[in-house]
Amino acid sequence: MNFRAIFETVDKEVYTALLGEEKRQTEGMELIASENYVSPSVLEVLGSVFTNKYAEGYPGKRYYGGQEFTDIVETLAIERAKKLFPGANFVNVQSHSGCPANEAVYSALLNLGDTVLGMDLSHGGHLSHGHPVTKMAKLYNFVRYKMKNIETGEIDYDALLQTAKETKPKIILAGFSAYPRELDYSKFKAIADEVGAITMMDMAHIAGLIAGKQLNNPFDFGFDIVTTTTHKTLRGPRGGMILCAKEEHAKAIDKMIFPGLQGGPHMHAIAGKAVAFGEALKPEFQVYAKNIIANAKAMADEFLKNGARLITGGTDNHMMLIDTVTSWGATGSEVETVLDKVHITLNKNAIADDPRGPMDPSGIRLGTPAMTTRGFMEAEFRTVAQFMMEAVKNRENDAKLAEIAKAVKELNMRFPVPGIEG
Numbered sequence: 261m262n263f264r265a266i267f268e269t270v271d272k273e274v275y276t277a278l279l280g281e282e283k284r285q286t287e288g289m290e291l292i293a294s295e296n297y298v299s300p301s302v303l304e305v306l307g308s309v310f311t312n313k314y315a316e317g318y319p320g321k322r323y324y325g326g327q328e329f330t331d332i333v334e335t336l337a338i339e340r341a342k343k344l345f346p347g348a349n350f351v352n353v354q355s356h357s358g359c360p361a362n363e364a365v366y367s368a369l370l371n372l373g374d375t376v377l378g379m380d381l382s383h384g385g386h387l388s389h390g391h392p393v394t395k396m397a398k399l400y401n402f403v404r405y406k407m408k409n410i411e412t413g414e415i416d417y418d419a420l421l422q423t424a425k426e427t428k429p430k431i432i433l434a435g436f437s438a439y440p441r442e443l444d445y446s447k448f449k450a451i452a453d454e455v456g457a458i459t460m461m462d463m464a465h466i467a468g469l470i471a472g473k474q475l476n477n478p479f480d481f482g483f484d485i486v487t488t489t490t491h492k493t494l495r496g497p498r499g500g501m502i503l504c505a506k507e508e509h510a511k512a513i514d515k516m517i518f519p520g521l522q523g524g525p526h527m528h529a530i531a532g533k534a535v536a537f538g539e540a541l542k543p544e545f546q547v548y549a550k551n552i553i554a555n556a557k558a559m560a561d562e563f564l565k566n567g568a569r570l571i572t573g574g575t576d577n578h579m580m581l582i583d584t585v586t587s588w589g590a591t592g593s594e595v596e597t598v599l600d601k602v603h604i605t606l607n608k609n610a611i612a613d614d615p616r617g618p619m620d621p622s623g624i625r626l627g628t629p630a631m632t633t634r635g636f637m638e639a640e641f642r643t644v645a646q647f648m649m650e651a652v653k654n655r656e657n658d659a660k661l662a663e664i665a666k667a668v669k670e671l672n673m674r675f676p677v678p679g680i681e682g
Contacts, residue, residue, distance in 0.1 A: 377403050
């Protein structure tokens, strides 16, 4: 059945917006570190009849009838996740996204007022790790650790240990939203053991790099719980997942997801997770993950060679954080705006101890997963870095920006977006 043709006649306004977004994605260069393109297979199952089905409960223990096929896809997603992340003995794939996954862990394992020790937002952490504006920060006591050296990205593990001894956290939380380096899981685990804390890792940004065997798996170092989104580098549908080593944690978390925080799971998304996890188990996904990191390092090198200041001095994963004020005399918001004009999409981002506000910070964050999916390699990413620097340099020159936009579009059009017909 040609759903697109039917859609065109049923709701032309939404159809027009859909065509516009397809055009934007095709002609544009996606450098937002948290975004990616799913495969045509994942797109297909997301629009499948699984969206019609309520499936409250878990495989084999549902509250509604007609569950034989929902049980199959959810079980497939769980078993495939276990293979992707060895040491994950128990997996919940029902969380709607990463923030709800973190909230479920806190709610399942903490009492009101308990302490969580996580990375400071200004040094790369995430809102869901206890920023004061969030609901979780009103329920639990979040304390924070930072980098010791912003130029290298080294975490201050000595200060982390001292803070842990003083505050006695119930959970020590690793993970980040804007941190380009690898974490030392063994040090987190040793500190947690010393103070009797649960170890938790939010691997949302690097799940695909771990699944692709390019970055360390926290479970190999004895971590108790790992949360993640299923999109980003894992290249699945928008959603979340919680993985546990211990049954006691898994049981409490399952209970908190349903019926504690959510009703019916989104079975079309869970089916999409199963498909994406199956794709990630194939050998070519490891090549993809390796290319993501190689491309990020090449791009970072190009920026560094041209005098840009990268927070932590480079990258070990898929992302870069650039101090645009120091590098190019422009705020992150100004850089984001000018790059939009030349079909390059990324996000403004605070840098460590940023003196500027969040809507006009001192930096930008960018990453390589999406364009690596489209087939970009190191040469293309070096070219992209040059396009970016040239655009910022000529941000007041409309004629030059038009010239760069044309070149960017021509490069992008050579690399199709999965699932979008040319």
